[in-house]
Amino acid sequence: MTDDQLQALKIAYTFMPQSIEVNKYEYGEDYKRVLEQIEFVRAVLFELEIDPDELGGEINPGSTPNSCY
Template sequence: MSDTDTLQALKTAFTFMPKPVEVTRFEYGDDASRILEQINFVREVLITHGIDPDEVAGDINPMSTPNSCY
């Protein structure tokens, strides 16, 4: 598997992760902190590879993401 394939897999998995604002103690209990750390770790890896995490969903599923307003 190439680095390109690995990054594509990471981007795809990232689209299924909850958004940080969705991770609450009410919803995730004691795991909330750990889940937020994992989400932030994946975001940092994407950024390190020149990928904007906020644009990943549009790259992976362009037909199901809203148009940007800026």
């Protein structure tokens, strides 16, 4: 995977819904497929040693809230 492809994957992930946002009411019968796709992308990112939960701050640092820790 090239650096540009990896960057594209990171950006695309930031536009995906979070798993907690996916439900049958919003996504109908497709909600299970959507959850599977989100988990697939997360798994690939983890394989590449990238924490998906940190991508928002990396890709869009100005729009990410400060940590409360």
